[in-house]
Amino acid sequence: MADSLFIEMEAAQFTKTGQAACGDDVRFLTVERENRHLAALSDGLGSGVKAHVLANMTTSMAIKFLESNIPTLEAAEIIMDSLPVCEVRKIGYATFSLFDFRLGGRAKITEMGNPGYIHLRGTTEIKPLKDEMVVSAHWPDREVRECEADFRPGDRIIMCSDGVTQAGLGQRRDMKFGWRRSGVMEFAKRRIEADGEISARDLSMAIAREARYIAPGGCKDDISCVVAYLRHPRVMRVLTGPPYYRENDAEYARQALLGDEHTVICGGTSANIIERELGVKVRVSLADIRKSGGLPPVGRIEGIGIATEGILTLSRVLSAIEEMRSPENEPQAVKMILERMIRHDRIEFVIGTKVNESHQDPGIPQELELRRSVIRRMQQALERNYRKEVVVYYY
Amino acid sequence: MEKIKVEICCGTACYLLGAAKLMNIEEELPENLKDKVDIQARTCLGLCERDHLGGAPYVKFNDTEIMGNASVEKVLSRLNQLVEGAEQS
Numbered sequence: 001m002a003d004s005l006f007i008e009m010e011a012a013q014f015t016k017t018g019q020a021a022c023g024d025d026v027r028f029l030t031v032e033r034e035n036r037h038l039a040a041l042s043d044g045l046g047s048g049v050k051a052h053v054l055a056n057m058t059t060s061m062a063i064k065f066l067e068s069n070i071p072t073l074e075a076a077e078i079i080m081d082s083l084p085v086c087e088v089r090k091i092g093y094a095t096f097s098l099f100d101f102r103l104g105g106r107a108k109i110t111e112m113g114n115p116g117y118i119h120l121r122g123t124t125e126i127k128p129l130k131d132e133m134v135v136s137a138h139w140p141d142r143e144v145r146e147c148e149a150d151f152r153p154g155d156r157i158i159m160c161s162d163g164v165t166q167a168g169l170g171q172r173r174d175m176k177f178g179w180r181r182s183g184v185m186e187f188a189k190r191r192i193e194a195d196g197e198i199s200a201r202d203l204s205m206a207i208a209r210e211a212r213y214i215a216p217g218g219c220k221d222d223i224s225c226v227v228a229y230l231r232h233p234r235v236m237r238v239l240t241g242p243p244y245y246r247e248n249d250a251e252y253a254r255q256a257l258l259g260d261e262h263t264v265i266c267g268g269t270s271a272n273i274i275e276r277e278l279g280v281k282v283r284v285s286l287a288d289i290r291k292s293g294g295l296p297p298v299g300r301i302e303g304i305g306i307a308t309e310g311i312l313t314l315s316r317v318l319s320a321i322e323e324m325r326s327p328e329n330e331p332q333a334v335k336m337i338l339e340r341m342i343r344h345d346r347i348e349f350v351i352g353t354k355v356n357e358s359h360q361d362p363g364i365p366q367e368l369e370l371r372r373s374v375i376r377r378m379q380q381a382l383e384r385n386y387r388k389e390v391v392v393y394y395y
Numbered sequence: 396m397e398k399i400k401v402e403i404c405c406g407t408a409c410y411l412l413g414a415a416k417l418m419n420i421e422e423e424l425p426e427n428l429k430d431k432v433d434i435q436a437r438t439c440l441g442l443c444e445r446d447h448l449g450g451a452p453y454v455k456f457n458d459t460e461i462m463g464n465a466s467v468e469k470v471l472s473r474l475n476q477l478v479e480g481a482e483q484s
Contacts, residue, residue, distance in 0.1 A: 272438075296436075297418070312410065364411050
């Protein structure tokens with residue numbers, strides 16, 4: 001599996017200043033059985049709640065149509081026919097950009113009304129293999145662009161709403177027409193030049209942020225940027241719980257040798273096994289105790305990774321993942337685990353299944369969840385909410 | 396005089412049964428003990444499965460002496476004894 005490919009798809013958004021809801025919408029879908037990865041970005045007419053509804057309707061329909069392989073033009077017509085008509089402008093309108101990729105195949109990009117996508121291989125722009133305009137008989141003024149691209153490992157595809165390409169328009173003399181697609185592309189190239197492995201998450205955020213701050217005075221329009229990045233997965237391993245058979249301790253401990261940034265040991269007994277089998281030492285600094293924030297402190301094992309308490313910490317991580325809470329305000333152990341999970345694509349749980357007798361102590365006031373059920377729920381939430389690939393191994 | 400090493404177990408059972416409070420013991424050290432003890436947190440001392448030791452939370456003094464069912468008061472009182480003993484000898 002080490003050679004397998006992973007597609008990282010992320011989006012960053014900013015809402016137009018003064019509006020309660022974002023008038024753009026982004027949706028992702030993984031069709032597991034076909035190894036297919038879909039993304040939809042829509043910009044609703046106008047801004048605020050009305051635009052939000054239009055954009056939302058568009059992405060939810062579009063992603064469903066994509067999944068069901070309905071021809072794009074037909075899908076576009078159904079979408080345009082179903083959108084409510086704006087009282088002011090007498091039209092029903094939302095733009096869209098759709099990305100459809102099957103691992104090992106070509107990527108299909110379909111656009112209507114949005115700025116043209118950007119395909120980069122390193123810092124070189126790649127032109128589509130197929131690039132066609134189709135026009136609907138119902139809606140002759142709407143052109144749908146259908147492209148096919150040779151999407152290879154290491155490639156990135158960037159899709160934006162016009163809030164990005166038109167950022168700065170009318171505000172900066174040097175940007176008479178705004179940042180433009182070419183400006184976004186130059187910016188992305190510079191970021192990739194500085195960090196050849198910049199994640200989709202970081203790149204989409206960098207682009208959205210640049211659009212947001214290109215001119216003073218807040219967002220003039222809703223800003224959305226989607227980046228898809230095809231690469232070898234960044235693997236992280238979480239070891240938790242002692243193996244059922246003690247003779248498996250050595251092999252279990254070897255699973256922790258993935259590198260400092262990629263390993264988390266959750267559980268005191270597990271940490272003890274790692275210390276014993278690998279001849280290392282967990283260190284907990286006073287600073288870490290002070291920052292622990294209501295959970296046991298984080299220990300560090302030089303050359304191996306971090307070591308936290310087990311089930312209390314994991315339960316808290318689980319609730320943060322299920323509710324998609326930001327790591328910022330979490331206790332230190334949870335924050336560090338969440339940040340690592342977000343940075344990685346593939347998360348491997350190595351679970352020891354021995355029951356910890358001491359957790360059965362009737363004096364323990366809280367309900368302690370079973371490790372396996374916490375991990376099972378975590379797997380579902382990581383796949384659903386964060387589009388991570390999750391694998392579980394039992395010991 | 397060498398500092399007295401105090402290791403506080405922060406494993407799940409210990410943490411739930413009182414180690415959370417023990418972790419703050421450094422701030423509660425009286426003047427006479429302040430520079431004489433070295434408080435450390437340990438991810439797990441691995442003692443809770445040996446039920447004859449008094450029950451969680453566990454604290455270990457100078458790598459050898461184990462205190463079960465530890466509380467801030469018990470630890471402080473044991474530290475005072477250890478300091479006095481060391482000063483007398």
